[in-house]
C-alpha cells in the first residue's frame with residue numbers, strides 16, 4: 001500500500017443538504033441528503049452507522065470539521081462551536097445519485113437531532129461522517145455479522161433500530177430462516193418491508209386502537225423476544241453461570257458484539273442481533289446468554305439510546 005493510500009481516512013465528513021423529506025408515519029421522517037461528494041460515501045449496507053453533525057444556532061455548519069482527523073478537529077473547537085453529533089443508520093444509499101436516506105424517529109424537541117428533524121426543510125444543511133470509498137481497506141461501522149451456518153436469525157429492536165432492521169431484512173437471502181421483532185410507538189408506524197421468503201416479521205405497536213394505556217417502552221419487545229428464543233432451533237443448554245460483566249447503562253454505553261475472531265466461526269446455533277433503548281437491551285442480554293443458552297459469540301447487543309439521557 002502506498003503512503004498516500006495510508007493517509008486516506010476510513011471515515012470522512014460530507015457536506016450535505018436536504019433534498020427530499022417524506023413523512024413515513026407519525027413517528028418516522030425519511031430525510032434524503034445529497035452532497036457533491038456523496039458518490040465517495042460507501043456504506044456497507046446492513047446496519048451501517050453514520051454520524052450526523054447538526055447545525056448550531058447562528059453558525060449553521062460553518063465550524064464542521066473537514067480534515068482527515070475530523071474527530072480531533074471537532075474536539076479542538078471551543079464547546080460552543082462544536083456542532084452536536086448523533087448516530088444514525090443509512091437506510092438506503094444511491095452513490096450514483098449522490099443520495100443517502102436516513103429515517104429519523106421524531107420524539108419531540110427534546111434533543112438536537114429530533115428537534116432538527118421536526119423542523120427540517122429542503123435545502124437545510126448538515127454534515128455527515130460516513131465511510132470513505134477511497135479508503136483502501138474495510139471501513140466497518142456495522143455489526144450485522146452472522147455466521148454463514150447459523151440455524152436461525154433473531155433480529156429485534158425498538159423504533160430507533162427499525163431503519164437498521166429493515167435494511168438487514170431486505171438484504172437477507174431467500175430461504176434464510178429469521179424471526180424479526182420490531183416495537184414501534186403506534187400501529188400507524190408499521191412500515192412496509194420487503195421480507196424474503198423464510199423471514200417472519202412481527203410488528204409490536206405500543207399504542208393501538210384497543211390500548212387504553214400503552215405499555216412501558218420495551219415491554220412488548222422483551223416479552224416477544226423471550227417467547228421467540230424458546231422456539232429457535234439449535235440452542236445450547238442454558239448456562240446460568242456464563243460470565244457476563246455487569247454494564248452500568250446509566251454510566252456507560254451498552255455495546256457488546258462478537259469479537260472479530262468469533263465472526264464467521266461455525267456455530268450451527270442461532271445468531272441474534274438486538275438494538276434499542278439500553279435499559280431494555282440489558283436484561284435481554286442476560287436472558288439470552290444465561291437463561292436461553294445462546295452462544296455469547298453469536299449475539300450482538302447494542303444500546304442505541306438511553307431513556308432520560310442525551311446520546312453525546
Ligand SMILES: Cc1cc2nc3c(=O)[nH]c(=O)nc-3n(C[C@H](O)[C@H](O)[C@H](O)COP(=O)(O)OP(=O)(O)OC[C@H]3O[C@@H](n4cnc5c(N)ncnc54)[C@H](O)[C@@H]3O)c2cc1C
Nearest residue numbers: 088089104105107111112113114304306307308309310311
Ligand atoms: C448505531 C446507532 C444507529 C442509530 N440509528 C438510528 C436511526 O436510524 N434513526 C433514529 O431515529 N435513531 C437512531 N439511533 C438512535 C439515536 O442516535 C438516538 O435516539 C439519539 O439519542 C437521538 O438524538 P437526539 O438529539 O434526538 O436526542 P438526545 O439529545 O440524544 O436525547 C434527548 C432526550 O431524548 C431522549 N430520546 C432519545 N432518543 C429517543 C427516542 N427515540 N425516543 C424517545 N426519547 C428519546 C433521551 O432519552 C433524552 O432524554 C441510532 C443510534 C445508534 C447508536
